[in-house]
Amino acid sequence: MDRGKRNFLKIAGLTGVGAYVGLKGVQAIGNKGTKAKKKLALVIDTRKCKGDCPDCITACHREHNVAERHNPNFKGPGPKAAQGIKWIWVSTFAGAFHEQIHERTGKRKEPVVVLCNHCDDPPCTRVCPTGATWKRKEDGIVTIDMHRCIGCRFCMAACPYGSRSFNFSDPRRSLKAVKPGFPTRTTGVVEKCNFCVERLGEGLLPACVTACTKKAMHFGDLNDKNSPASKALMGVHSITRKPILGTGPEVYYVL
Amino acid sequence: MADDKDIEKKEEEWAPTDYKYPQTEDARSDMPLIVLGLLVFVALMLGATMANRGLGTFRKKPVLELPKNEKSCVRSVEFMRENHMKLLNDWRDQVVRDGVRKEKIPRRDAKGKILKDAGGKTVYQTIERSLTKTCLRCHDNPKTFCDSCHLYAGVIRPGGNIVCFDCHIVPNPKAGR
Ligand code: SF4
Ligand code: SF4
Numbered sequence: 001m002d003r004g005k006r007n008f009l010k011i012a013g014l015t016g017v018g019a020y021v022g023l024k025g026v027q028a029i030g031n032k033g034t035k036a037k038k039k040l041a042l043v044i045d046t047r048k049c050k051g052d053c054p055d056c057i058t059a060c061h062r063e064h065n066v067a068e069r070h071n072p073n074f075k076g077p078g079p080k081a082a083q084g085i086k087w088i089w090v091s092t093f094a095g096a097f098h099e100q101i102h103e104r105t106g107k108r109k110e111p112v113v114v115l116c117n118h119c120d121d122p123p124c125t126r127v128c129p130t131g132a133t134w135k136r137k138e139d140g141i142v143t144i145d146m147h148r149c150i151g152c153r154f155c156m157a158a159c160p161y162g163s164r165s166f167n168f169s170d171p172r173r174s175l176k177a178v179k180p181g182f183p184t185r186t187t188g189v190v191e192k193c194n195f196c197v198e199r200l201g202e203g204l205l206p207a208c209v210t211a212c213t214k215k216a217m218h219f220g221d222l223n224d225k226n227s228p229a230s231k232a233l234m235g236v237h238s239i240t241r242k243p244i245l246g247t248g249p250e251v252y253y254v255l
Numbered sequence: 256m257a258d259d260k261d262i263e264k265k266e267e268e269w270a271p272t273d274y275k276y277p278q279t280e281d282a283r284s285d286m287p288l289i290v291l292g293l294l295v296f297v298a299l300m301l302g303a304t305m306a307n308r309g310l311g312t313f314r315k316k317p318v319l320e321l322p323k324n325e326k327s328c329v330r331s332v333e334f335m336r337e338n339h340m341k342l343l344n345d346w347r348d349q350v351v352r353d354g355v356r357k358e359k360i361p362r363r364d365a366k367g368k369i370l371k372d373a374g375g376k377t378v379y380q381t382i383e384r385s386l387t388k389t390c391l392r393c394h395d396n397p398k399t400f401c402d403s404c405h406l407y408a409g410v411i412r413p414g415g416n417i418v419c420f421d422c423h424i425v426p427n428p429k430a431g432r
Contacts (some may be wrong), residue, residue: 180425184424200355
């Protein structure tokens with residue numbers, strides 16, 4: 001090997017190492033910058049919640065002027081609403097955890113409350129062409145700017161949990177009563193659970209957590225060891241929905 | 256091979272310079288028809304524009320129903336007149352995108368002058384950046400406030416609604432939204 005070639009290889013190698021180190025450094029800084037200060041999560045204790053009372057659903061839907069529309073002719077799986085709007089609803093263990101609940105537990109048909117998981121790596125926000133939906137850096141809430149949403153429904157296709165609903169028609173027509181403090185939606189936008197971001201702003205807990213008479217819901221910051229959510233997860237067995245997809249759901253179910 | 260002279264001769268034959276284009280008498284006699292057509296066109300366009308109330312100067316000045324029990328706004332009247340839509344868009348972005356719901360603003364008197372206390376210090380108040388909770392608390396009927404100007408300026412059609420209130424709820428039941 002002559003000198004020229006040798007030097008070239010040395011320099012090329014060094015450049016490679018340098019680029020790698022540099023990239024890692026940039027990545028580390030990037031990660032630090034985007035890391036959520038808070039990691040808000042909801043823990044649902046299925047030992048207490050049997051999914052048989054409507055308290056959390058009623059409270060949430062009343063709080064956010066959610067126009068529940070049910071289509072009585074709809075016979076498919078899932079909630080009984082083909083064009084329904086839902087923020088929080090009742091599914092079954094088989095539906096919510098189909099790859100985790102085997103056939104002999106006898107739990108498959110049992111109801112369980114589900115909602116948007118406010119995923120760590122949400123696929124829904126990645127596909128939005130307008131930036132109308134995003135994960136908040138400060139607390140990890142996945143939220144939608146209704147002013148910006150063009151109703152393309154890419155996010156609905158991307159969400160593996162069916163957490164998002166589309167307004168096919170003016171929701172005000174099917175709302176019996178409206179609560180003035182919170183806007184309704186308009187035809188052609190997508191909506192979903194917002195972890196009660198407006199209530200959190202006022203120092204309140206999410207409406208579902210407050211409404212649960214069985215005290216089965218625990219809400220808080222998982223970066224804080226003393227938050228109700230962290231405490232509720234301590235020393236018990238809990239699962240999340242479809243963990244294999246790598247979305248990192250922030251709604252936990254204690255078994 | 257043809258020489259240059261031959262080519263020149265050919266071109267002359269091809270485009271003879273003394274050719275007379277046919278001149279018609281009809282062209283001049285069409286003039287009155289053309290003018291009439293133009294007049295009809297202008298009249299139609301003007302009529303359509305006026306019917307659409309685009310010519311604001313021909314219409315009555317808008318009448319605004321002002322709040323009875325509140326005399327000071329979040330900004331001066333002049334600022335609001337020109338920039339209320341920008342302010343609302345800013346508030347929207349600050350609340351929805353940044354989660355900053357409150358803002359501290361100086362109190363103003365009825366003329367929009369910033370109030371000072373006895374020691375000459377500005378008097379501040381904290382308000383919520385909210386269309387429903389702040390703007391509509393005083394301007395409780397958009398029909399007699401927002402719509403007046405928006406109709407006049409042709410921002411909405413007669414009988415139309417401002418899109419804000421498709422979603423944001425007007426708390427006053429008399430406003431009929
Ligand atoms: S559950 Fe669906 S809508 Fe909610 S953050 Fe995850 S992917 Fe997005
Ligand atoms: S429907 Fe709205 S929020 Fe969903 S991807 Fe399209 S623009 Fe974004």
